[in-house]
Amino acid sequence: MTAPGPGRSGLVFREPLLFESSRPGRAGVPIDAPDVPPVDVTRELGAELIRDDVPDFPELGELDVVRHFTRLSQWNYGIDSGFFPLGSCTMKYNPKVNEIVARLPGLAAVHPLSDEADLQGVLALACELEAALAEISGLDRVTLQPAAGAQGEFVGVKMIEAYHRARGDRGRTRVLIPDTAHGTNPASAALNGLEVVEVKSGDGGIVHPEALARLCDERTAALMLTNPNTLGLFESHVEKLADVVHAAGGLVYLDGANMNALLGVAKPGHMGVDVMHFNLHKTFSTPHGGGGPGSGPVAVKNALAPFLPTPVIRREGDRYRLDDEFPHSIGRVHAWYGNAGIWLRALAYIRTLGAAGLTDVTSRAALNANYILESLRDSYDAPHARRVMHECVLTDKRQHDHGVTTADIAKRLMDYGYHPPTIYFPLVVAGALMIEPTECESQETLDGFIETMRAIAREAETQPDLVTGAPTRPIVRRLDEVRAARKPRLRWTRGGPERG
Amino acid sequence: MLARIGVGSLAELFADVPANLRSRAELKLPPALDERSLLRFFGSHAAENANVQATASFLGGGAYHHFIPAAVDALSSRGEFMTAYTPYQAEISQGTLQMIFEFQTLICQLTGLEVANASLYDGASAVAEASLMAARVTRRTRVAVSAGLHPNWLEVLRTYGAGIGLELVTLPLDATGRTSFESLPADCAAVVVQSPNFFGCIEDLGAATKAAHAAGALSIAATAEALSLALLKSPGELGCDIACGDAQSFGLPISFGGPYAGFLAARERFVRQMPGRLIGESVDSADERAFVMTLTTREQHIRREKATSNICTNQGLCALRVTIWLALFGRRGLRRLAEINVAMAAYAKKALTRAGLTLPYSTPVFNELTVEVPNLTQKLARARAAGMQPGVPLSRFDASHPNRLLVCATEMNTRAQIDALARELSS
Numbered sequence: 001m002t003a004p005g006p007g008r009s010g011l012v013f014r015e016p017l018l019f020e021s022s023r024p025g026r027a028g029v030p031i032d033a034p035d036v037p038p039v040d041v042t043r044e045l046g047a048e049l050i051r052d053d054v055p056d057f058p059e060l061g062e063l064d065v066v067r068h069f070t071r072l073s074q075w076n077y078g079i080d081s082g083f084f085p086l087g088s089c090t091m092k093y094n095p096k097v098n099e100i101v102a103r104l105p106g107l108a109a110v111h112p113l114s115d116e117a118d119l120q121g122v123l124a125l126a127c128e129l130e131a132a133l134a135e136i137s138g139l140d141r142v143t144l145q146p147a148a149g150a151q152g153e154f155v156g157v158k159m160i161e162a163y164h165r166a167r168g169d170r171g172r173t174r175v176l177i178p179d180t181a182h183g184t185n186p187a188s189a190a191l192n193g194l195e196v197v198e199v200k201s202g203d204g205g206i207v208h209p210e211a212l213a214r215l216c217d218e219r220t221a222a223l224m225l226t227n228p229n230t231l232g233l234f235e236s237h238v239e240k241l242a243d244v245v246h247a248a249g250g251l252v253y254l255d256g257a258n259m260n261a262l263l264g265v266a267k268p269g270h271m272g273v274d275v276m277h278f279n280l281h282k283t284f285s286t287p288h289g290g291g292g293p294g295s296g297p298v299a300v301k302n303a304l305a306p307f308l309p310t311p312v313i314r315r316e317g318d319r320y321r322l323d324d325e326f327p328h329s330i331g332r333v334h335a336w337y338g339n340a341g342i343w344l345r346a347l348a349y350i351r352t353l354g355a356a357g358l359t360d361v362t363s364r365a366a367l368n369a370n371y372i373l374e375s376l377r378d379s380y381d382a383p384h385a386r387r388v389m390h391e392c393v394l395t396d397k398r399q400h401d402h403g404v405t406t407a408d409i410a411k412r413l414m415d416y417g418y419h420p421p422t423i424y425f426p427l428v429v430a431g432a433l434m435i436e437p438t439e440c441e442s443q444e445t446l447d448g449f450i451e452t453m454r455a456i457a458r459e460a461e462t463q464p465d466l467v468t469g470a471p472t473r474p475i476v477r478r479l480d481e482v483r484a485a486r487k488p489r490l491r492w493t494r495g496g497p498e499r500g
Numbered sequence: 501m502l503a504r505i506g507v508g509s510l511a512e513l514f515a516d517v518p519a520n521l522r523s524r525a526e527l528k529l530p531p532a533l534d535e536r537s538l539l540r541f542f543g544s545h546a547a548e549n550a551n552v553q554a555t556a557s558f559l560g561g562g563a564y565h566h567f568i569p570a571a572v573d574a575l576s577s578r579g580e581f582m583t584a585y586t587p588y589q590a591e592i593s594q595g596t597l598q599m600i601f602e603f604q605t606l607i608c609q610l611t612g613l614e615v616a617n618a619s620l621y622d623g624a625s626a627v628a629e630a631s632l633m634a635a636r637v638t639r640r641t642r643v644a645v646s647a648g649l650h651p652n653w654l655e656v657l658r659t660y661g662a663g664i665g666l667e668l669v670t671l672p673l674d675a676t677g678r679t680s681f682e683s684l685p686a687d688c689a690a691v692v693v694q695s696p697n698f699f700g701c702i703e704d705l706g707a708a709t710k711a712a713h714a715a716g717a718l719s720i721a722a723t724a725e726a727l728s729l730a731l732l733k734s735p736g737e738l739g740c741d742i743a744c745g746d747a748q749s750f751g752l753p754i755s756f757g758g759p760y761a762g763f764l765a766a767r768e769r770f771v772r773q774m775p776g777r778l779i780g781e782s783v784d785s786a787d788e789r790a791f792v793m794t795l796t797t798r799e800q801h802i803r804r805e806k807a808t809s810n811i812c813t814n815q816g817l818c819a820l821r822v823t824i825w826l827a828l829f830g831r832r833g834l835r836r837l838a839e840i841n842v843a844m845a846a847y848a849k850k851a852l853t854r855a856g857l858t859l860p861y862s863t864p865v866f867n868e869l870t871v872e873v874p875n876l877t878q879k880l881a882r883a884r885a886a887g888m889q890p891g892v893p894l895s896r897f898d899a900s901h902p903n904r905l906l907v908c909a910t911e912m913n914t915r916a917q918i919d920a921l922a923r924e925l926s927s
Contacts, residue, residue, distance in 0.1 A: 018602050018827050028828035029569050034840045035915045036847035041731060041839050044846055045864040049702055051733045054609050057831040065827045066571055069599070069820075073580035076595035080579025094583055097535045102755070103573075106546025111559040112757035113892045114550055115884065121548030122756050128530075135528050147621035147758065150800070150812045158663070187800035187810035192663040196805045234516040265514055266521045281813075289817030290596035291586035291618070291777065293759035309659070331659035335562060335624035335652045335746070336757020344542075351541065354532030366513040370505045387505075387513065414592050419585075425801075443501060474591040476784040481590075484782035484794040488771065490615050491605040 007417025138269025242272025560908025612736020
């Protein structure tokens with residue numbers, strides 16, 4: 001078949017679970033005897049503390065393990081495999097040199113409890129990244145501690161709450177969140193014990209000041225805004241929105257998930273934002289890793305600095321120290337100083353690009369997103385006529401008549417060798433296909449994707465079964481998610497499923 | 501491309517950003533570096549730090565130096581793992597999904613419990629999430645926490661608990677270094693005990709469970725040194741309801757404290773109150789075995805403010821490293837490594853007492869012990885001058901014991917290093 005897109009049948013192996021391949025007596029790593037006298041652990045610790053063998057723990061040779069994980073990796077699709085237009089996730093290329101940086105023994109083998117004198121290099125790097133993020137955000141102070149965006153949200157909202165409390169302003173129990181927001185926003189507010197009030201986005205897919213004003217009062221702790229929002233649209237009333245919230249005594253939190261649209265173009269601190277988090281694994285190219293680790297630094301205005309999580313890194317002359325003496329701090333959120341191995345990669349990215357390079361990232365991200373949107377308007381419904389920033393949203397409205405849904409289109413893209421866009425999100429658009437190409441992709445790659453999307457739209461009209469029956473080419477076909485949830489089997493046990 | 505969009509310049513793409521908000525000046529950042537200069541820049545800062553590979557390090561206290569076989573880096577660096585997203589699209593994420601299913605199984609085997617999630621940020625947030633989970637299960641808001649819990653983990657628990665009004669009560673250690681349950685209040689959601697505890701002592705988790713259950717509370721076991729699970733009676737066997745901790749010891753570089761991998765396992769009846777991602781086995785439309793994210797109605801992307809946690813990511817790549825590391829060491833290797841750690845600590849104990857130092861606690865230890873060192877500050881300076889990282893001074897956490905040092909000895913240390921440490925710390 002001559003099809004658009006890069007997909008062809010791969011060389012794909014079967015691979016059982018580690019536990020199923022296990023053979024008694026096999027070992028992957030030789031271990032020398034230590035040079036201290038051996039001990040009888042039963043005598044040393046007492047028999048009552050010692051467990052029996054770990055039942056059914058795997059026994060495999062090194063080659064078994066290498067083949068196992070190599071084969072599993074081949075069942076995955078990564079940015080290194082191909083185009084990954086997953087909206088709101090910013091699946092940009094993760095430069096390989098950043099992996100080398102994070103593995104330098106002077107960074108990867110540094111213990112968090114080393115004497116401060118032995119940590120000057122890594123603290124200097126942390127300070128440099130904090131300064132860069134403050135500059136990019138137009139805010140004053142930064143903590144690198146949150147381990148991911150959601151933890152950043154938790155920290156940011158907690159600081160807002162601490163701010164109000166420190167002023168004796170105790171009735172602020174509500175967080176206003178637009179209906180286009182990520183699910184983490186309401187969940188983070190709830191984790192802080194706050195009530196969530198949904199703000200309906202208005203005409204043109206953005207929040208209008210009048211609608212917000214009706215919800216603002218003396219109970220308002222904060223507005224959590226994503227800008228550009230998850231429709232890829234800039235919240236162009238942002239200054240007015242901030243004024244409305246500030247006038248009611250609340251603060252403005254920015255979900256920085258979509259910062260790829262603002263680098264060097266506009267600064268949240270100039271839009272009335274008081275607190276924001278970054279997703280370093282999105283905007284600053286650290287690997288997504290199949291779902292983490294992320295890193296979610298939080299930037300704040302000086303008014304909120306007393307509430308930053310401890311410890312805070314201080315520069316005194318040419319020395320750096322970790323400061324725990326912070327009476328108004330919200331406390332610690334991470335065992336140490338956040339995901340250092342991740343934030344070091346982000347600093348490497350910023351140092352590689354510099355100011356002009358970062359601004360160019362945003363320009364090209366917007367160029368690519370608008371190019372896709374304008375190229376696909378003929379074949380797919382677009383809910384808004386506006387231009388977008390870094391991502392665009394299409395829907396399955398026109399394909400619906402042929403019995404083809406967004407999920408089908410997503411699965412069909414797999415057959416053609418693409419990762420699908422984000423689907424059914426944002427929730428306010430029925431059948432959303434949210435496409436974020438990132439700045440990294442060439443016009444040829446975009447044209448290939450556009451051609452494939454058009455081909456799928458044609459298939460939906462002429463051969464809908466091809467689309468609804470997709471995918472046929474990955475290692476497995478569509479999953480039975482209902483069965484997984486009805487009879488959860490969450491681990492392997494000898495002798496098969498424990499239930500049913 | 502501009503023509504198809506219908507604009508004349510890149511700047512026009514940003515017309516929706518009000519003019520007064522558009523940055524006029526370029527960002528003030530240091531100049532861009534090419535790859536060669538970048539490595540030089542980071543290399544020079546890296547050289548300013550002491551690292552556990554280049555020094556004789558006895559640092560532990562929640563971050564442990566263990567051997568990482570070459571295959572761990574090689575396999576976890578594969579782009580198909582490293583550059584993949586959260587496995588929402590199961591058909592093209594089976595590698596990540598099967599791996600996490602294996603990770604969940606390994607954690608269940610080690611903890612002796614029935615369900616484990618796909619990992620949490622770190623041990624600290626795992627303890628916090630476990631406590632919030634216990635509060636949901638029991639509908640109580642007071643949590644009794646052993647004084648042997650890692651002090652940083654305690655702080656994180658306090659930060660997480662504040663939002664829903666969790667009240668923390670401290671259970672003191674007795675003279676032997678183990679938690680005393682005498683003062684346990686009757687209306688607790690959970691009893692949280694770390695074993696081995698922060699001071700190195702192996703706790704009596706059976707006693708913790710008995711006390712917890714008598715009070716109608718859940719028993720939560722926390723573990724900072726996950727390697728101990730290979731040798732010590734498992735939390736599940738000792739009746740604990742939830743086991744949580746950090747899997748950093750299993751193949752994750754110390755890396756200035758992160759990224760690590762928190763784990764959380766529990767009894768099956770609590771599964772719907774668990775935080776974070778769960779991977780389950782299912783079949784595809786051709787009836788082939790396949791894995792998929794499941795029970796997602798607990799999670800924020802479905803339930804929003806009613807979710808069991810706000811967590812969105814897990815520590816996928818770290819969980820991968822843990823799974824590879826555990827598969828390489830395997831059943832015998834893991835046990836043997838744990839036994840070597842016990843032998844190293846036993847030797848350190850002997851060497852330090854022979855050097856005239858006292859050990860404040862009599863309870864058995866795994867690979868870490870507290871030692872009383874007269875004139876500690878001066879001795880630390882001496883040891884550091886001799887190229888050592890001699891351990892963690894406990895005065896950093898508790899000023900009431902200015903001369904206590906936490907010493908960790910793993911398979912990465914040598915007899916000669918331990919002898920030298922004893923020499924430097926002795927008077």
